[in-house]
């Protein structure tokens with residue numbers, strides 16, 4: 001079995017057994033190889049926009065003997081993929097804005113597919129896109145890897161609740177507030193807002209909200 005990083009292991013753990021998966025931006029195809037080796041998925045479609053990563057993926061398939069269960073495809077996002085037969089889409093390791101543009105070009109992702117999304121940056125942009133464009137964020141969790149904390153979201157098509165500015169940056173407290181890593185995410189968001197607050201009234205407002213959430217967490221933990 002190949003070994004996944006903590007971030008990718010957290011992504012792979014969200015794939016339901018027996019799922020038919022598309023892994024967008026697969027790079028070395030680590031997640032697809034792990035999913036078929038672990039017997040979670042009978043087959044996976046692994047895509048990337050660039051030929052270099054797909055060459056690395058092909059080498060890993062060869063080395064692990066998984067080429068009969070993983071199909072590689074060069075494409076931008078989900079372009080040219082017939083969605084029939086797939087029930088799960090993973091997009092990990094890209095900026096939230098790139099993920100939003102990939103999903104927006106594939107409206108079929110709002111029709112019953114499970115999305116597993118692990119943005120590297122611009123998480124607020126991704127959450128804003130999802131909640132305003134016919135998706136519901138069904139769960140969130142955090143993964144610590146190489147000194148950084150990464151959010152991992154699951155989402156499906158549906159009508160979302162409204163998200164406030166702080167929720168767009170952090171996730172909803174009822175979904176993420178008890179995660180052991182949440183305090184680190186909150187402190188990082190607070191530090192960023194504190195820097196901008198003297199020049200930006202929106203950031204000043206967020207700062208107040210982050211301080212309110214911090215007091216709430218500290219109060220909950222004092223019992």
Ligand SMILES: C[S@@+](CC[C@H](N)C(=O)[O-])C[C@H]1O[C@@H](n2cnc3c(N)ncnc32)[C@H](O)[C@@H]1O
Pocket residue numbers: 008024025026027028047048049050053075076077078091092093094098102
């Ligand atoms: C940092 S790697 C992430 C690899 C792996 N998914 C992970 O999370 O570790 C990002 C990969 O996404 C690919 N990529 C970037 N934009 C893309 C797009 N629009 N469509 C498909 N792949 C894309 C890049 O070529 C690269 O291989």
